[in-house]
Amino acid sequence: MFFGGDKRNIIIAIGLVAIILIGWQFLVPTPQYVPENTDIEGQSSLDEKNEKIDTTAKSESDQLFEILPRDVAIKGSDRVIIESPRLHGSISLKGALFDDIRLKNYNETIDENSPEITIFSPKNTKSGYYASISWTGKANEIFPDKDTIWETNSTKLTLNNPIILSWDNNNGQIFKQEISVDDEFAFTIIQTVENYRSTPFKFKPTGLLRRYDPFDDSVYYKPWGIFQDGALGRVGELQLESDYGDMEDGQGFNQKGVGGWIGITSKYFLSSLIPEQNRKISVHSEHDQPKTGHKNRYDVYLTEQKLIELQPKETSKNITTHLFAGAKKVSILDMYEEKFGVESFDLAVDFGFVWFLSKPLFYALDFFFGLTGNFGVAILLLTICVRVILFPLANKAYGSMSRMRKLQPQMQLLRFRFGEDKQRLNQEMMQLYRRERANPLAGCLPILVQIPIFFALYSVLFVTIEMRHAPFFWWINDLAAPDPSALITAFGYLDWGAPSFLLIGIWPILFGITMFLQLKLNPQPIDPIQQKVMMALPFVFLFLFGQFPAGLVVYWTWNNVLSIAQQWLIMNRMGITRDSLKKEAEHLKLLKEGTGKEREEAIAALDAKLARDKKASEKARGGKKTLIDRILQTGEEAKEKATERRKKQDEKLAERKREFQRRANAKKRGKKVTKRRPARSEKLPEVQNEPKVSRKERRAERAARAAKEAVKASLDKKLDDQTKDRDVKSHASADKEKQMKNRGQKSNKRSRKKK
Template sequence: MEKQRNLIWAVVLMGIILIGWDLGLRYFYPHAGEHPHAAASSTATSASGTAPASGDAAPAKPTREGGLQSPADIAIEAQDLKTALAAPTRVAIAAPGVSGSINLVGGLIDDLTLNRHRETSDAGSPPVRLFSPAGTPAQHYAQLGWTGDNGVQTPQGNTVWQADRTRLTPTTPVTLRWTNATGQTFAIRYAIDENYMISAQQSVTNAGTAPVSVKPFALINRTDRTASLDTWQVHSGPIGAFDGSVDFASHYKDVNAAGEVAPAGQTNWIGFTDIYWLSALVPDAGTKPSGSFRALGNGFFRADLIYPAATVAPGQTVSQSLRLFAGAKENRVLEAYEAQGISNFSLAIDWGWFRWFEKPIFWLLDSLFHAVKNFGIAIILLTLIVRGIMFPVAQRQFASMAAMRAIQPKMKAIQERYKDDKPRQQQEIMALYKEEGVNPLAGCLPMFLQIPVFFALYKVLVLTIEMRHQPFALWIHDLSSPDPTHLLNLFGLLPFTPTGMFGIGVLALLLGATMWLQFKLQPAAMDPSQQQVMAIMPWMMMFVMSTFASGLLIYWITSNLLTIAQQRYLYSRHPQLKAQATKDQVDIDRQVKRERKPAPNRPKKR
């Protein structure tokens, strides 16, 4: 009766975990960061400006990719882009990393697409759009400018700048100029590199008769309706490095509640991150601007760099420089910028506390990918390497298991002798372990060693853009996404799409089958109730893992297959363990039959 009660509790607990996991995914993923958004007006925001006017829009559910989710927003965005980008007041941007344009009205960098990354895994998919003009549903742009003291006229959001070139490329910088009525000329010189960094030099030349005081600023303005998921494990939202430490503590909801958040410390860089994309302002070393995040209302936010006021005497020029990163969070690129002096820039990828282990796993996986040109094969090779490293541990595990089986008769004798004295029983069993040189926990060691590898690979698949849209074979076109097949709707033949853990695909089914076979080859648990729980576990895990990235399931399936092969080999090296396991299974089956056999009816006493 006690064993049956334990089994029932175990099954109930596993059911709670299974249902709770699916509900957790639904909570943290489809609804995380959900906001009622509003459409933007066509008015750009200056450093001291207010939020654009709002309209009506339906709430959207963020995704890992980010971007607009509402079909209405997507249609409006396409039309607005067509109109805005057709204006003659634009300077083209053409670089290997990005393409786009600068809007001479306001001097905004508001049109950027990423040449190396596509919106979907389809071959004909357009490049990812990062920046969109003010007033479009996906509003996201950068602006450099000045505020003036004592009535100094400075460029505004509707100022029309003059450009010395019509095209910004890595070999042809572009300078924008505007002169006010009192003789002050404001200039911004833009240069761009091969990747995602735009360098900017702001200068003010005073040809007037009196000194003027101006305060330079730089900002990034964006809507959160294009934000990617912000979860407990991967940050999406306001981000920056202050006094050399990357701050992941600010979220859109926090900035929205506070109105303004100004992290403590010197600003090394500041901006907004999605899981795969980053827009950030990087002040030059030695300058001391103040950095902050502001909520503008209706789902609009701004990251500011505001510099101390500078006095420009007649006949003099005052300038200062900064950089704008607007692109994909490619680890190699971020590390290169970090080596150039941007503090902890590679930590814009939210590796978390275990980056000391995750980054080597990423490096190995990325190296294997560059060698074989297929990320699925690279994952399989990584699994082979991990299992190969742990093979000596597995050998010791099996030796320990053989020793445990050999002392089972002695353990049973101790348990029978001291069945009414549990403390003495445990003491004698521990003495037996010591005398025979047996470690009862040795069998758990390989599992514990795999946990950090599994977690590291999970984080790598979730975080790193290098894995995004990487195909494997057949129907698997994106290893960073769940298996697109669904057994419950017969691969799309039935008119519905299973959601959550019920979207069982081929990979999840293979995972359950290989785990079941792996458990079958392991020595059976001595407790029949434990054995029944272990029989259910593979199919429970099949449901839980069905929502995970395909690459992670490929890793686990490969690991299971290697474990099965390893078990067969080690059983051949330890035949006594196999024979003992077979005998134990026979004994367990007999015990189960005895427990299930109804007790004979006893005659009633008269």
């Protein structure tokens, strides 16, 4: 049973609003509370073949130290200065820690004087964060630890000047690290061990990423479906993810495999350890509450699976590990994925559950950015491309919507006539839709197709660093942030602490205007309540889009402008002009509010228009059935065949039951069970099933038959009249000839008498 046009439209409208509002709850960041006191069971120590492994690296943070300002903490140890095109900082020679890395081209805010983004900080600062490459092994061996003072061959690490750190444990081994940096965000660390004693030496290369009390917004705010903070990586074919909450609940990952990478990520930045891809590694992540003055500590470990045995007087092979510390720029991640031969390194940027759309959209935006140099213009060009791809679907949908708009008077007239009889009203509405080839659901198709693109573009704007602080024109300095031009605060000049939902910029207002104009072009609901609901939607979305990234609002506003232009052209082509709409509005007003005579005139005008449209539709169709008619007829025929098939099956089943009962009765009486012969019946002539004819076709057939009989009667009457005229003329001519003949005979007699 079909819903009525009004009910169906209002259900669709409510459903779309619900989808957007639910999506808003999921996509818009919501506060996530980070628990301060949670009992966590630590990871077990590394054991291999019942050999006790040193855990110095894990227990080093259990000592209480004073929390210092970052500048003071950096000056507390000797350091090697780092200077490269994309980053700068220093390496602490105490423990060989990468604990001072800042990015040159990225600032905390759009202000030019804003501080640079800091990746690593010393452990005795408020938010300590560092990386360490070291060794571990048997507990009775001596390995470098947090207090080890390394020697260096140079005090400055540059692009063309790698350094070598070395340390002698005075127990027969010398540990060395050769460190180099490239022109982007990666360090390469080559580890070697020299065993100059007379007994073998066993060890394992290790890597550590440690972070204390993350404080950036990406930790506390995250949208649903996007992983943007915590530990992540890949080992073998398995993708690993555990956010800070998972690690606090004891659900960090623990995996072994060949090759891969691990790291700690935030919304836009990443630190990662990338071993050689042929190494057999073991990785795991964990959380602890240290006794260092910090509340939380998050660790990610990378360790060789098996101990490496070094014979006396032997130097180990080079063991290479890469350290990435920088921005999650997609092109750079792709470059390192190819350079280091590591798989899925680009997954450090999580495009969400619509990644299959988000990633192509991002690459398209990046391409247009390369042509124009502005991501805002790239969004406008991308919108045009999307409209071109969806043009056939949108054109068909807008054509159907225009036909629906054209049918508004007829729908209102049907509602006026059959308002009390809902079933009859629905039937008449369906016949009207079928005759005019209008689909009330077609207008929803462009919106439904646009919803995944909307979510995909939101993901692109939210997670890609390319969009961070990307300017457009005029007042838009960051496409990834909401429009800052709030009218209620006089464009930011009067900051009086207004609620965030009232901070609506110019672009959201433009979006609301374009949405209102588009709704005015669409078929208007007949129900007054539904009309009010539809007219309230632009105001609801105005406040909703006021909190969305400016780039997303620019996309949707420009999309609305293109939709309005396309729909306007289709309406003009179908003859729906301003004058016709004005006349229809007057008729509808008279139909609703006019007096008796005015209402009758309006009904007559609408009836005449309905008849003209019906005649034009039948003439254009040329007697051919529409697709909907054929589908309905096919459904009716299938239903009749199924009914007939069930009837035959029931007859067969009843016959079998009768036969079974007859045999059972014969068996009871002790009679021989014989096969029953089918009764002879006269063969009836086969009756051909006439095709089912609709009421409309029967009426047309009767009218044609009556017209044919009338024409035939007229012809017969005319023929009879002509026959009578011929008879009269022939009788008159015969009488005349007879008279002439009689005259001739009389004259002959007279002449004979005279003679």
